[in-house]
Amino acid sequence: MNKIRRKPTHPGCILREDYLKPLSITVTDMASKLNVSRKTLSKILNEKGAVTPxxxxxxxxxxxxxxxxxxxxxxxVDLWEAENLSRDWRRVRPLPETMLLVNKDEKRI
Amino acid sequence: MNKIRRKPTHPGCILREDYLKPLSITVTDMASKLNVSRKTLSKILNEKGAVTPxxxxxxxxxxxxxxxxxxxxxxxVDLWEAENLSRDWRRVRPLPETMLLVNKDEKRI
DNA sequence: GACTCTTGTAACCGTTAAGGTTACATACGT
DNA sequence: ACGTATGTAACCTTAACGGTTACAAGAGTC
Structure with a gap:
């Protein structure tokens, strides 16, 4: 059960460091090439916006x-934030083994 | 370049068929155990809602x-829907090889 | 210094979605 | 006939995306 300890790398960091910096392309130009607003790209690069599908x-x-x-x-990132934003999900109890065993038995039928 | 052709299996389908059906637990009870409203779980099971983090x-x-x-x-599922909902993203042109090559050269410096 | 470009970001908009409660009609089993 | 389980509609609050416009700050150029 390895739990993520530190916040995972934001996709905006990868995009900024590994993709845009080596190309020395401006945010404005890249936004234009992606056909999105400068604001949308800028938010992601500054890790204040999410990469949507x-x-x-x-x-x-x-x-x-x-x-x-x-x-x-x-x-x-989303998962890490959900883990840390609220703790209510930790109150969910694992279903008892007995139920899970019934599960396996039924699969064999 | 394998493209997904048919719509991917919704998590609600897996949850319904592989997890809840074998347990023969009611939606109401399962919602209670998850500490969410019956509506939230029902929407997912009927593939009308998304599994959030x-x-x-x-x-x-x-x-x-x-x-x-x-x-x-x-x-x-989200990716498949984004691919099919709009086609504007297809208008994004791949960055020219020349830029990508410059990229590789700079990495060697 | 004046000018231009780039950038982050605030303020505003419309749209969409999650999650909750309540209520209702349907269906099923007793 | 009765209670239970279910899907779902109606309604609310909160929040996120994406866009436009506008502003201030920084860097570079002339």
Whole structure:
């Protein structure tokens, strides 16, 4: 049960450091190429906005990656935040073994 | 470049068929155990609602799975829908090879 | 110094979605 | 006939996305 301890890397960090910096392209130009507003891209780069499925598709088109590369990064951030934002989910009790065993038995029928 | 052709399986389908049916637990009771409203769970089971990170944490607690199991299923659905909902993202042009090559050169410096 | 470009961001908009409560009609089993 | 389980509609609050516009700050150029 490995729990994530520190906050996962935001996709905006990867995009900024590994993709945009080496290209020395301006935020304005990149937003134009992605066909989104400068604000939308800027928010992601400053880690104040999320990479949505639509944005992941645009990034994958521009850089020749999979959309999942970006969505997985975002998913890890979202999960980390959900874990830390509220603790109510920790009150959910695991279903008793007995129920899970019944489950397995029925699968064999 | 394998593209998903048919709509990915909704997490509500997995939850319904593989987890709840074998347990023969009512939706009402399961919602209670998850500490969410009956409506929230019902929407997911009928594939009319999304599994949020918070919900994924609750499901992972109840069934002893990873939260990622549920979030990955949801991510695939979200991506498929984004691909098919709008086509504007297809207008994003891949960055020219020349820029990507400059990228690689700079990495070597 | 004056000018331009770039950038982050605030203020505003419309749209969408999550999650809750309440209420209702239907269906099922006793 | 009765209670239970269910889907769902109606309504509310909160919040996030994405867009436009506008402003202030910084960096570079002439």
């Amino acid at each position: 639509d944005m992941a598709l645009r990034l994958s088109r521009a850089f020749g990656t999979t959309p999942d590369l970006w969505l997985n990064l975002q998913k890890n | 918070d919900m994924a944490l609750r499901l992972s607690r109840a069934f002893g799975t990873t939260p990622d199991l549920w979030l990955n299923l949801q991510k695939n």
